[in-house]
Amino acid sequence: MTSVGTYTTEDGIGIVEINSPPVNALGVNVRRALNEGFSKFAQDDSVKAIVLICGGRTFFAGADISEFGKAPEGPGLHEVFDIIENGSKPVVAAIHGTALGGGYELALICHYRIAVPSAKVGLPEVNLGLLPGAGGTQRLPRIVGAEAALDLMTTGRPVPAKKAVELGMVDALAEEGKLREDAIAFARRILAEGRPLLRVRDRDDKVAEARGKPEIFAAFRKANARAFRGFKAPENIIKAIEAAVELPFDKGMERERELFGELVTSTESAAQRYVFFAEREAAKIPDVPKDTPILPVKKVGVIGAGTMGGGITMNFLNAGIPVTLVEARQEALDRGLSVIRRNYENTARKGRMTMEQVEQRMALITPSLKLEDLADVDLVIEAVFESMPIKKEVFGKLDTIVKQGAILATNTSFLDIDEIAASTSRPEWVVGMHFFSPANVMRLLEVVRGAKTRTDVIATAMELGRKIGKVSVLARVCDGFIANRLMKPRGVASQILVLQGPTPQEIDQASYNYGFAMGPFAMSDLVGLDVIGRDSTERTLTGDLVKLGRLGQKQGGGFYDYDENRKATPSPVAAQVIADFAAHKGINSHGSLPEDEIVARLLYPVVNEGAKILEEGIAIRASDIDMAAILGYNWPVYTGGPMFWADTVGLKKIVEGLKAMGHEPAKLLVKLAEEGKTFTRG
Numbered sequence: 118m119t120s121v122g123t124y125t126t127e128d129g130i131g132i133v134e135i136n137s138p139p140v141n142a143l144g145v146n147v148r149r150a151l152n153e154g155f156s157k158f159a160q161d162d163s164v165k166a167i168v169l170i171c172g173g174r175t176f177f178a179g180a181d182i183s184e185f186g187k188a189p190e191g192p193g194l195h196e197v198f199d200i201i202e203n204g205s206k207p208v209v210a211a212i213h214g215t216a217l218g219g220g221y222e223l224a225l226i227c228h229y230r231i232a233v234p235s236a237k238v239g240l241p242e243v244n245l246g247l248l249p250g251a252g253g254t255q256r257l258p259r260i261v262g263a264e265a266a267l268d269l270m271t272t273g274r275p276v277p278a279k280k281a282v283e284l285g286m287v288d289a290l291a292e293e294g295k296l297r298e299d300a301i302a303f304a305r306r307i308l309a310e311g312r313p314l315l316r317v318r319d320r321d322d323k324v325a326e327a328r329g330k331p332e333i334f335a336a337f338r339k340a341n342a343r344a345f346r347g348f349k350a351p352e353n354i355i356k357a358i359e360a361a362v363e364l365p366f367d368k369g370m371e372r373e374r375e376l377f378g379e380l381v382t383s384t385e386s387a388a389q390r391y392v393f394f395a396e397r398e399a400a401k402i403p404d405v406p407k408d409t410p411i412l413p414v415k416k417v418g419v420i421g422a423g424t425m426g427g428g429i430t431m432n433f434l435n436a437g438i439p440v441t442l443v444e445a446r447q448e449a450l451d452r453g454l455s456v457i458r459r460n461y462e463n464t465a466r467k468g469r470m471t472m473e474q475v476e477q478r479m480a481l482i483t484p485s486l487k488l489e490d491l492a493d494v495d496l497v498i499e500a501v502f503e504s505m506p507i508k509k510e511v512f513g514k515l516d517t518i519v520k521q522g523a524i525l526a527t528n529t530s531f532l533d534i535d536e537i538a539a540s541t542s543r544p545e546w547v548v549g550m551h552f553f554s555p556a557n558v559m560r561l562l563e564v565v566r567g568a569k570t571r572t573d574v575i576a577t578a579m580e581l582g583r584k585i586g587k588v589s590v591l592a593r594v595c596d597g598f599i600a601n602r603l604m605k606p607r608g609v610a611s612q613i614l615v616l617q618g619p620t621p622q623e624i625d626q627a628s629y630n631y632g633f634a635m636g637p638f639a640m641s642d643l644v645g646l647d648v649i650g651r652d653s654t655e656r657t658l659t660g661d662l663v664k665l666g667r668l669g670q671k672q673g674g675g676f677y678d679y680d681e682n683r684k685a686t687p688s689p690v691a692a693q694v695i696a697d698f699a700a701h702k703g704i705n706s707h708g709s710l711p712e713d714e715i716v717a718r719l720l721y722p723v724v725n726e727g728a729k730i731l732e733e734g735i736a737i738r739a740s741d742i743d744m745a746a747i748l749g750y751n752w753p754v755y756t757g758g759p760m761f762w763a764d765t766v767g768l769k770k771i772v773e774g775l776k777a778m779g780h781e782p783a784k785l786l787v788k789l790a791e792e793g794k795t796f797t798r799g
């Protein structure tokens with residue numbers, strides 16, 4: 118293996134340049150090269166100062182995440198960092214792209230930091246269930262103070278260079294495109310001015326401000342308790358920053374190491390690291406190679422300005438892509454447009470957008486009542502009522518109107534895309550682009566390939582999803598595709614379980630404690646029981662509640678009673694309705710169940726459905742199913758999603774559990790369990 122480092126000198130300045138595509142992660146080869154470069158210049162008397170710079174698209178993007186959990190190889194990060202920080206020559210970190218995690222920690226080891234304006238720096242380890250474990254928890258507070266450090270490290274938010282200079286995270290800005298020259302000039306200036314070797318570890322003033330004030334940390338914990346629920350990393354980050362404030366540097370480093378050790382071996386972090394790679398893996402499709410041409414999409418048409426059409430439109434406006442929005446009726450069009458405007462104005466009111474930007478985005482919409490206005494768009498997304506005859510009619514018309522070579526997409530939730538495609542003369546141009554509500558917020562986009570969909574149409578839809586900030590997951594046609602099909606058994610299971618003894622609040626509490634924002638019954642009450650039960654023709658539990666005027670939060674209460682502040686309390690009336698319905702179904706109540714048993718009854722059937730989705734080839738891989746659950750249904754990310762969680766529980770236990778509940782386990786699930794294999798663990 119050739120070295121990823123080059124070491125050159127320019128008139129007394131040593132330049133260590135690392136080039137390890139794609140993102141200069143601090144893997145073993147990079148650590149070796151750093152070791153080599155800095156040792157070389159330490160011994161070279163002609164070198165008076167050193168610039169550390171990266172080739173390619175970015176400064177170091179952090180530790181190599183794929184190395185966690187494996188046996189360490191080569192020099193460790195701490196070893197390399199010690200050489201740099203404790204050398205006798207000033208080191209200038211020259212930053213472009215993103216200096217993240219271990220990458221920014223490495224910049225903090227250097228004596229000075231210079232960055233181009235487009236660069237960003239930050240410590241995003243929290244998103245991997247980790248804390249900055251290469252001194253970041255001890256050094257950053259010494260620059261920005263404890264309170265700013267708490268915020269930066271528990272959100273993981275990257276800071277743009279200019280702001281980083283204001284905060285002291287970066288010392289100077291370089292001219293865009295001239296990083297190397299400016300960093301060398303900066304190093305010369307340090308030498309000429311005889312500036313000291315500034316080690317962040319030696320600073321104390323910023324951390325001293327918080328010393329002896331535990332109330333700062335107590336208040337931070339309290340204010341964020343809800344956001345941090347279920348995650349392990351934020352609490353350990355807080356503890357590490359407390360150590361930075363209260364302990365001498367070396368003791369603080371020991372504490373950081375201990376707290377990092379707890380996280381790196383936790384299931385939560387393993388899950389979040391898995392999700393990091395799963396998100397990137399989702400873009401890879403075995404029979405659609407990376408070099409498949411992406412079709413240009415410069416103008417989009419959206420049909421239907423209802424709940425989904427409006428949100429879908431906003432995604433494109435946000436990306437600067439003009440949208441022709443077609444409705445059947447003027448009033449529906451006006452309503453749709455005003456909802457979009459209101460959403461943007463709310464964002465502006467919160468200061469996250471200017472009114473000028475609101476107008477710019479609104480100006481990208483061409484409202485219309487005629488499908489004919491879609492003749493020259495590159496992509497149409499249909500979001501009209503969920504009805505096969507209506508969709509077929511719309512696609513039949515589109516076929517005669519829209520130019521050849523345009524993509525015809527449907528946002529259907531459950532309908533057969535091949536049947537919709539068959540109503541056109543160009544089924545190979547038809548694809549599903551299934552957004553989740555609210556479509557301008559939820560990050561999942563299911564791209565559904567029909568039997569005849571062209572590979573360039575698939576590649577373009579996937580890439581377009583990325584462009585508008587979504588994670589695209591590819592599915593094949595079936596009832597409900599991946600996410601909706603996967604989660605349906607949870608709803609069914611909760612309706613049965615509540616007849617067997619556990620109360621709505623016990624079931625909701627178990628779901629909440631597992632990590633969902635809300636349990637199934639609280640959710641039903643929020644959505645409205647009349648909406649949930651509206652398609653049902655037979656007698657149902659929700660239907661019985663509706664008959665009593667219990668529509669949920671909005672009217673009469675539902676599974677719960679509500680006071681004027683919409684605070685829920687258990688409902689004796691609902692309890693009676695449940696008991697009566699159980700009697701009608703001939704189901705005997707066995708009383709309440711332990712929480713883990715409730716979770717098993719709700720979620721093992723989801724795992725089973727996931728296994729079927731996989732064995733039928735609806736999803737390409739188990740991790741795509743996990744992404745769909747996490748991003749489409751807010752499945753708690755620190756469990757890794759249903760399939761990763763199933764592996765954590767153990768597939769044998771899941772198979773046995775399913776059998777005990779009277780479910781037939783999917784063939785794939787049984788096979789993996791028998792072979793001692795897993796869905797997600799390699």
Ligand code: 3HC
Pocket residue numbers: 139140142175178179180181182183215217218219220222241242245247248249250251253394397398
């Ligand atoms: N380790 C290993 N691989 C990494 C990586 C890392 N830190 N960061 C990115 N990669 C890989 C990706 O998996 C992807 O691989 P693929 O092409 O095979 O799918 C490739 O690099 C390119 O990544 P992206 O597709 O994400 O590229 P973008 O240009 O969209 O984004 C980025 C670049 C902003 C750097 C983004 O990759 C990112 O956020 N990376 C992670 C940053 C991070 O979390 N760093 C902290 C690591 S933990 C740490 O440092 C611990 C320390 O405190 C001890």
Ligand code: NAI
Pocket residue numbers: 420421422423424425426443444445446449499500501502503504507511528529530531551552553554
């Ligand atoms: P909606 O009822 O809010 O909006 C549908 C709109 O389409 C209405 O404004 C209606 O006037 C318009 N429309 C009907 N026929 C039309 C035609 N021939 N030409 C032009 N406009 C027409 O419905 P919603 O919820 O937005 O759903 C739309 C589609 O998205 C459905 O297929 C649905 O299954 C799917 N979907 C819905 C989700 C949700 O949570 N609401 C989530 C994901 C997909």
